[in-house]
Amino acid sequence: MSQSIALAAPDVPVRRSWQIPLRLRRLISPLVLVLAWEAASHLGVISPRTIAAPSVIMASAWDLTVTGELPENLLVSLARVAVGFAIGVSAGIVLAVLSGLSRLGEEILDAPLQMLRTLPFLALVPLFILWFGIGELPKVALVTLGAMFPVYLNLFAGIRGVDPKLIETAQVFGLSRLALIRRVILPGALPQLLVGLRYALGVSWLSLVVAEQINASAGIGHLINDARDFLRTDVIVVGLMVYALLGLGADALVRALEQRTLRWRPSLVSGARA
Amino acid sequence: MTGVRVRGLTRRFGTRAVLDRLDLTLAPGSFTALLGRSGSGKTTLLRTLAGLDAVTEGALVEVPRPTTVVFQEPRLLPWAKVWQNVALGLAGDDARARASAALSEVGLGRHLDAWPLTLSGGEAQRVALARALVRAPRLLLLDEPFAALDALTRIRMHALVLELWRAHGPAVLLVTHDVDEAISLADRVLVLDAGRIAVDVEIDLPRPRDAANPTRAGLRRHFLETLGVKDLVA
Incomplete structure (x- = not known):
């Protein structure tokens, strides 16, 4: 069958010239939408109070970048997420390892954590303001809490899901408990931890957005709130775009980490037979 | 050099005694095959020797160190x-x-x-x-290690195991349900039944062992009978 195709190929008329690669073709409909939006804005169909024109938004983005307003606020937001995420992930890992590896740890830790998990943590904002005031602390705390649970739940499940046959084998070959954890249990739970990390990143951005709605004097959320007061829909959209790009970047980071740490998986080592 | 010594080993799951006051001695450097129907306690005995199953009820279990295992699945x-x-x-x-x-x-x-x-x-x-x-084990436990392999690979693995056994000289205990495999490889074949060693036969045939050898055919029939498949095979 492949042979007949190969033979027929030269006879095919030269229609390829106008064929656009799939990746570019997929860009056509969004591009058309943006152009329609631009046109509608100029014709007065969409008022700038509803949403600014794409060209205006891009110009604002440029202005905000050049004046340093966007980079400064971006750094503040990034710092909040970074600190909150780091603390939350660390706490989640420590708690999951403790309750994943020991029956006692599970009995002590798992029940309260499962109870807290069912709480919609964003609803804790009022309480956090009372506890931590309106500075950086409640914002970071909210991100921490948001990042902790996905990591805890996934890593705990990952540890408990490690093939008991592999654990048994490691015991036959005389691995110490520490070596067993380091060489067998943690690598075995790693894919699940990465799922948790990815999820935690998503929740972290969400927490940041919510946290920055409350009395922020800096950060992307502050930029957006400020713009709202001045009816600057262009700046609001710039802020939203930044949020989206940050989320996308963070996801790419975790995926790169996955590629590196899970390179033993068959889908990633196809054809890499040594 | 010590081999394996087991005296009065009983192992219960619930009220059922899978191993019932079992005695077993394996000489250093010997190659023994352990046959048994499924559920006869072959794997339980192997797990006890591997130290994976706790010894209870005051049994004596002496196993040389190091003891290593090859399981049915590679478990890498x-x-x-x-x-x-x-x-x-x-x-x-x-x-x-x-x-x-x-x-x-x-x-x-x-x-x-x-x-x-x-x-x-x-x-x-x-x-x-x-x-x-x-x-460098002094006891090598093989828990049906060839069961999941295709027939050709299995034959190659048999040769490899014999070669390695000759080169390194560990005591080998091969747990299997394959009578032919047991007769081809081992110097001694045990059949586990009702929690004890029911049959204990030395196999004194030169290797490689021809399937057409009349002694071998007799052994095969004997083991199959003790395993309860007498009437099913022609």
Whole structure:
């Protein structure tokens, strides 16, 4: 069958010239939408109070970048997420390892954590303001809490899901408990931890957005709130775009980490037979 | 040199005694096959010898150290390279060199840095064999290690195991449900029934053992009868 195709190929008329690669073709409909939006804005169909024109938004983005307003606020937001995420992930890992590896740890830790998990943590904002005031602390705390649970739940499940046959084998070959954890249990739970990390990143951005709605004097959320007061829909959209790009970047980071740490998986080592 | 000595081993699951005051002695360097129907306690006995099943009810179980196991499945860590799997738990700087030597012996000297999931079933089982051998065991437990392999690979594995046994001289206990495999490989065949060693036969035939050998055919019939399949085979 492949042979007949190969033979027929030269006879095919030269229609390829106008064929656009799939990746570019997929860009056509969004591009058309943006152009329609631009046109509608100029014709007065969409008022700038509803949403600014794409060209205006891009110009604002440029202005905000050049004046340093966007980079400064971006750094503040990034710092909040970074600190909150780091603390939350660390706490989640420590708690999951403790309750994943020991029956006692599970009995002590798992029940309260499962109870807290069912709480919609964003609803804790009022309480956090009372506890931590309106500075950086409640914002970071909210991100921490948001990042902790996905990591805890996934890593705990990952540890408990490690093939008991592999654990048994490691015991036959005389691995110490520490070596067993380091060489067998943690690598075995790693894919699940990465799922948790990815999820935690998503929740972290969400927490940041919510946290920055409350009395922020800096950060992307502050930029957006400020713009709202001045009816600057262009700046609001710039802020939203930044949020989206940050989320996308963070996801790419975790995926790169996955590629590196899970390179033993068959889908990633196809054809890499040594 | 000590072999294996088991006296009065009883193991219950619930009220059912899978092993019932079992006695067993294996000489150092001997090759023994253990036959039994499924559920006869073969695997339980092997797990006890491997130290994976606690000894209760005051039994005596003496096992030489080191004892290693090859299981029915390779049980390799998929996230560790082949040589790291072989060197699992080995101390010292020469771990890679020792793993490399063991892998060469099983014919996988070029697969040191391969990931286990890229190996075929037979290759993976040879890695498991190298992992068991690299520790220079005085007792090698084989828990139906060829059951999941195709017929041709199985024949090659039989030859390899015999070769390695001759070269290193551990006592070998092969748990299997395959009568032909037991007769081909072992010098002594045991049949486990009702929690005890019901049959204990020395096999004094030169290797390789011809399937058409009349002694062998008689042994085969005898073992199949004790395993309760007398009337089913022609």
